[in-house]
Amino acid sequence: MPYVWDFSAVTRNWTVLLSGLGGTIMLSLAGIALGILIGAGLAAMRLSGLRALKWPATAWIEFFRNTPPLVHFFWFFYGLPMAFGITLSSFGAALAALGIQSSAFFAEVFRGGIVSVERGQWEAGRALGMSRTRLFRRIILPQAARRMAAPFVERCFELVKTTTLAAALAHHELLYAAMVVVTETYRPLEVYTVVAILFLTVLFAASQVSEWLEARGRAMQGR
Template identity: 60%
Template sequence: MTYQWDFAPVLARFDLLLYGLLNTVKIALISIVLGVAIGLLLAFLRLSPKRILSIPATAFIEFYRNTPPIVHFFWFFYALPVLMNVSLDPFVAAVLALSTQSGAFYAEVFRGGIVSVEQGQWEGAKALGMGRAQLMRRIILPQAFTRMFPPFVERSFELTKTTALASTLAYADLLYQAMMVNSETFRPLEVYTTIALMYVVLLVAASSLARVAEARMTAYR
């Protein structure tokens, strides 16, 4: 028996999927911004010659790199409230999980970009009397940024796809909304095909913008 595709019930509830898509974009953008801040801090701490700073930063990074993302979601939503005697809604718990996890991965992207700058440029800037902060701001980071941009974009895409795990906390992201639509329409093939295409459109559009940004950065080098 040939399956009869029918997208009409799904399209009738497409507004619910769009709401989920907007929530996915919102949580991804907030987590990227926070993750970048965390990642920069961790990268500088890991590069510090002081072991009291570099060792905890390295431990944090390795912990997040070697544990499943869903564990972080469950820990912030179920465990942290017990530990801190606070109540977190799904959005806050998901943002904490995503931003700390992405921060650990961004830290390695940033660290790799910084250490890739030739040693001679470090020594030349120091010979000119630049302090470490001035050296980073004027010499190292501008060069490192163009080198770290592609892996940074790739990591941001991975984060965006990982937002789907927020549905396990009953956060109304795209996947959660799709599950709600499916429970009403009983058309799983159409529902999950639709959201797969929505993810593709979102990330292809973001990828196109990233390529334009990278091309402009390369042109101004």
């Protein structure tokens, strides 16, 4: 007997799903902001010639790039209270896990963009008498930003999708909201199909905005 699709379960609970989508967007934006902030510092440490800065940053990056994100979620939510007596809310634990884990990837995006700029650009700027700060801001950073744009956006998209792991902490984001609806309606196919469509819609719209901004940036630089 073929499956009979019935999306009335979704329409009756659309406010719950939209609330979960709002939670996902809020967690994503906060996680991206935290990841960028920490990642920029880590990139600067790795680019430093000081071993006392470079080695800890490298260890941080390698650890969080090569361990499962779900472990980080559980550690911040369950491990911190047990080990240090620090209790975080589900949002706080999810934000810490997302921000810290993504900082390792953002750091490599930033570092890779900067080191990809030819060494001759630095030497030419110094020959013109530019300070290191002005040289970085006026010459190196604009070129690096264009080269890191694609991997940066891809990392942001991965972070948005990783927010679904917050459902394991009972944080009210989109997947957790969907799980609540499924337990009440017993229509998992319809509910999770809509969840997939919502993620697709949000990320596709974000990708279009990103491409438009990138094209606009190239047009402005070409003037």
